[in-house]
Amino acid sequence: MNYLKKTGRLMVAACLLAGTPFVSGTVSASELQTQYMSVQAESTTLKELFDLIEAKFNYSFLIRNNDIDLNERITLDVSNRSVEEILRNALKNQHADFVVNDNRIIVY
Numbered sequence: 015m016n017y018l019k020k021t022g023r024l025m026v027a028a029c030l031l032a033g034t035p036f037v038s039g040t041v042s043a044s045e046l047q048t049q050y051m052s053v054q055a056e057s058t059t060l061k062e063l064f065d066l067i068e069a070k071f072n073y074s075f076l077i078r079n080n081d082i083d084l085n086e087r088i089t090l091d092v093s094n095r096s097v098e099e100i101l102r103n104a105l106k107n108q109h110a111d112f113v114v115n116d117n118r119i120i121v122y
Contacts, residue, residue, distance in 0.1 A: 045114050046098035053090040053100060060084050063104055067097060067119075078122040082108050 049071055053063070061084040064075045077084070088104050101112060105121065112121045 046101065046119075047096045049097045050094050051097060051100065052093045052095070054092075055088075055090045057087045057089060060086050060088065060104060060108075063088065063090070063100075064119075067101075071097065072117060073114075074118050076118055076120045078120055079110065082110055082121060 051067075051070060053066065055062070060082070064084075067073055068075065082105075086107065088107075090100070090104070092100060101119070105112070110121055112119050114120075
């Protein structure tokens, strides 16, 4: 019986440790609230906006939903706004959301 208790504890510990990197690396978009940019673009695509953010802030994008149209045209005229606010406004017609995991912005 002691063997089963010890094995059970080890399995629980292993499961908890295995999940830790994923949980600790995933944060809300609040990290993007502290990074600001200005964008003036008429009829740009979501893909072009993502490329701009990638270049400026060293992020990469992962699109998790095939229903998101990266060719959707948007117009942006914002000065000194957070990246989070810019992305939320750009994605509102797609009914999409995003999270940040390390330097990756996951859009779903």
